[in-house]
Amino acid sequence: MLELPxxxxxxxxxxxxxxxxxxxxxxxxxxxxxxxxxxxxHLGGLSFGVNLTLIxxxxxxxxxxxxxxxxxxxxxIDRLTYYFWCLLEITVAALFVGLYIWLMxxxxxxxxxxVARVYGWLFPVLIFPYVIVSLAxxxxxxxxxxxxxxxxxxxxxxxxxxxxxxxxxADAVLYIAAEENYVHIHYLDGGEVRKSILRASMRSLxxxxxxxxxxxxxxxxxxxxxxxxxxxKGGEGTIWADLQHTxxxxxLPVSKRYYEAVSAKL
Numbered sequence: 446m447l448e449l450p451x452x453x454x455x456x457x458x459x460x461x462x463x464x465x466x467x468x469x470x471x472x473x474x475x476x477x478x479x480x481x482x483x484x485x486x487h488l489g490g491l492s493f494g495v496n497l498t499l500i501x502x503x504x505x506x507x508x509x510x511x512x513x514x515x516x517x518x519x520x521x522i523d524r525l526t527y528y529f530w531c532l533l534e535i536t537v538a539a540l541f542v543g544l545y546i547w548l549m550x551x552x553x554x555x556x557x558x559x560v561a562r563v564y565g566w567l568f569p570v571l572i573f574p575y576v577i578v579s580l581a582x583x584x585x586x587x588x589x590x591x592x593x594x595x596x597x598x599x600x601x602x603x604x605x606x607x608x609x610x611x612x613x614x615a616d617a618v619l620y621i622a623a624e625e626n627y628v629h630i631h632y633l634d635g636g637e638v639r640k641s642i643l644r645a646s647m648r649s650l651x652x653x654x655x656x657x658x659x660x661x662x663x664x665x666x667x668x669x670x671x672x673x674x675x676x677x678k679g680g681e682g683t684i685w686a687d688l689q690h691t692x693x694x695x696x697l698p699v700s701k702r703y704y705e706a707v708s709a710k711l
Contacts, residue, residue: 447524450586454519458582459512462575466534467505469574470567471497480566488549496549500542504571507538531575538571539564600657602630604644611641615657619688620697621667623647638691662686662699662707670710 452458474482474497486496511534515522522530543560550559598615611630619631619638628650630641650667654660659667674689676699684699686707699707 449522449524449527450583452582452586452589453527454516454522456516459516461578463505463508463512465574465578466508466571467501470504470570471501473570473573479570482566485546488546491549500545503541503545504538507541508534511537531579535568535571535575536564539567542567598657600653602641602643602645602650602653605649610643615659616669616671618657618659618669619672619691619695620669621647621650621654621659623665633690658710660703660707660710662697662703664700666697668697668707670707673707673711676704676708676711 473479475494482497483493486493486500488496491499511530515530539560543556543563546563547554547556547559600611600613600615600618601609602611602613604610613630613632613634617633619633622629622631623646626644626646628643628645628647630643632639632641647661647665647667651661654667658669658671660670662668668686668688672688672690674687677685677687679685684701684704685696686699688695688697
């Protein structure tokens with residue numbers, strides 16, 4: 446089932462349909478006059494323009510009715526159902542317009558034959574504004590989705606001299622390990638684990654790491670909780686964090702001091 450973009454369910458979208466459909470009908474008929482419509486709409490002694498205006502009002506009323514019903518059940522409508530709903534709206538409009546023409550003609554022609562004739566010219570005229578409005582709403586939904594997609598957070602690692610040594614997406618960092626006066630940053634690059642060595646202390650990285658979602662699990666390690674597959678207990682009560690997305694098994698020690706902070710992030 447294809448999800449219908451949320452913009453189609455908004456009140457403003459229904460208002461656009463209610464206004465655009467009859468206005469498009471009126472403009473198209475006045476400019477192009479297809480299907481010899483000007484000959485067909487001299488009804489009841491009224492001019493073509495008057496009858497066309499009344500038909501546009503009927504279409505406006507039927508669209509208002511159907512869009513009101515749509516707004517009530519909008520949360521149950523998927524994309525395929527929406528397409529059928531648009532066809533149903535045109536059909537309902539044809540029924541009302543056919544009734545008007547049938548009454549104004551005052552002939553013995555059966556009502557549903559008049560409706561079939563009306564549907565023959567009403568459908569090709571109305572389908573264009575429905576397609577145009579739907580495409581506009583789909584493009585708007587896609588544009589908003591792209592605009593609202595947040596850029597991936599990136600971590601910039603500087604050494605003790607404030608020189609930039611590494612820029613990497615925060616989600617790509619697996620863990621950071623301390624070794625004497627250096628830290629080893631393990632991160633994913635194209636599906637492979639790479640390592641960058643930085644002259645810095647764990648304390649100097651504390652604010653940087655915590656602000657990007659990394660958690661300290663041991664005095665010598667920071668880990669990315671998004672890459673933790675499981676926390677398990679080893680021998681003598683030792684707790685280990687098993688990391689995923691690594692080509693070889695990798696486990697980091699989790700001290701009791703940091704256990705609650707790590708488990709809360711999982």
